[in-house]
Amino acid sequence: MPVSTFRAEFLDTVSGLARGAASPGLALFLWLLCVGAAWAGEWLPLANDGIHDPRSRAVKILQQPREALQGLTPDHAGNQVRWVQVLEKGEIRPREKLFPQTVVQKLDLDVILDAKGGMPAVRFPHRPHTEWLDCVNCHDGLFAKSVGQSKISMFKILQGEQCGVCHGAVAFPLTECARCHSIPRPGQSKPVIPAGIDPRIHQAIGQGQK
Amino acid sequence: MKILSKLRASIAVAAVLILSAVMFVDINDAQAEYGDVVINNYSDGAGMRPVVFPHWFHRVRFRCKVCHADLGFKFQAGGNEINMVKIIDGQFCGACHNGDIAWSVENCNLCHSGKPGTPTQVHESTVQKLAQPSGAKK
Incomplete structure (x- = not known):
């Protein structure tokens, strides 16, 4: 709208x-x-x-x-x-390549990453990422290709490594916790904010969610 | 009269609430668009304004992969060691800024448009906002 x-x-x-x-x-x-x-x-x-x-x-x-x-x-x-x-939605139509020989690669595969410490698990969708980016942007530099081989941590992400290379600089910021941590644990109806974390940095569930 | 004084009291309460709300708003002296990159590797030294690269403008027209895969831009502000010789040679910005796809290099001031002395940075990054060491230069 x-x-x-x-x-x-x-x-x-x-x-x-x-x-x-x-x-x-x-x-x-x-x-x-x-x-x-x-x-x-x-x-x-x-x-x-x-x-x-x-x-x-x-x-x-x-x-x-x-x-x-x-x-x-x-x-x-x-x-x-x-x-x-x-x-x-096609509101913008950005070019995919400059050179005719470039092969545009896309992948529709969700990876679920279980989070430690009681946060809801992370769903990583390849599809929207490969709409914007090429495989080589992440693999095998930032992340290994096989699931579980990359030790991903919020500590590194907040320092601008791993997901934090883009999220927190050009893609949606790291204050949008629930957009990645989107899969509630059994018995949880919505993401639970751990004690001691400022609730202002958490987005209300359902608001702005896809 | 009673209603009037009640109204006055509630306006006063509202004013206090608004003032306290304003105090929570983070007022930065610089509020550039999220993702704007300032590149100042050589500009200051060469007497030029630093370069401002607006991600928002470019991603409306090109996907990330065009620059970051095809053209080989690293994901690091200032990490590409771009200079005008490379650009004129058709590398980096010069792949488009050649008068063919986008304006050519004689429009120096359109890219070199930053405030002199602004350090290389990704503006409004979460890291910059949350993890700025106290006393650091903005």
């Missing part, structure tokens, strides 16, 4: 909540909060993004993020674009 409808629905829900609430103060608070959220969710113009030199003429010529990204399926993290869905 386009961003504008998404926002409109969100605003409707919030104002509905506010009308139901007894206190006008609460209504005002909710309204201001949602205006604030909409403001914070905007893509910044290149001239104010903190890394472009505002005196460079490039900031007037280059495409602005807002222009390129505002019509795409929205997300609440990263570029605020759900890149995998955007590609699946």
Whole structure:
């Protein structure tokens, strides 16, 4: 759904909540909060993004993020674009190769990785990954080809190794725990946040999930 | 009158709540787009602005594999030792930025558009956000 409808629905829900609430103060608070959220969710113009030199003429010529990204399926993290869905739905059609001799390889195979420490198991889907990437990008450098041969750890991932080469830099960020840790253990209805971990970094189950 | 004072009180409560909410918002001085890469291996030394590479712009038009498999870009900001001789020779950026697929190298300032002195980095990376050592240069 386009961003504008998404926002409109969100605003409707919030104002509905506010009308139901007894206190006008609460209504005002909710309204201001949602205006604030909409403001914070905007893509910044290149001239104010903190890394472009505002005196460079490039900031007037280059495409602005807002222009390129505002019509795409929205997300609440990263570029605020759900890149995998955007590609699946055909909202963008990025080229697969530059050279005619390049062989495009794709694989539809899910790997389930059991996590230690009570987190839900990880489902790694090859299909969306091979839509974007080639086999050689991960194999055999970052990961071995056979299941169980790579010792994957969140410690390494958070340092920018293994999955963290992309996730946390260009693909959805590492604060989206439940997108990978998506398979509940028996008896769990949803991912359980271990004690001592800040619950703000966990995404509510069902929200933004595919 | 009673309703009015009640309204005033609730507005005051709302103001306090909003202020406390604002305090939780992480305000960075730089808020570039997620995945923007700054490359400053040689630029500062050569008197040019550092290069800003926007991943978001390029992935709308090319899949990751085009640059990271076919063209051999490593997954490391600043790790490719790109220089203008290689680009003019058709390597790295020069595979497209040749006036054929994308603009050619005489448009220096379109890539070399970063704030002078900005270090090589992947902007808004989780590592940068969560694991930045205290007192480190941004």
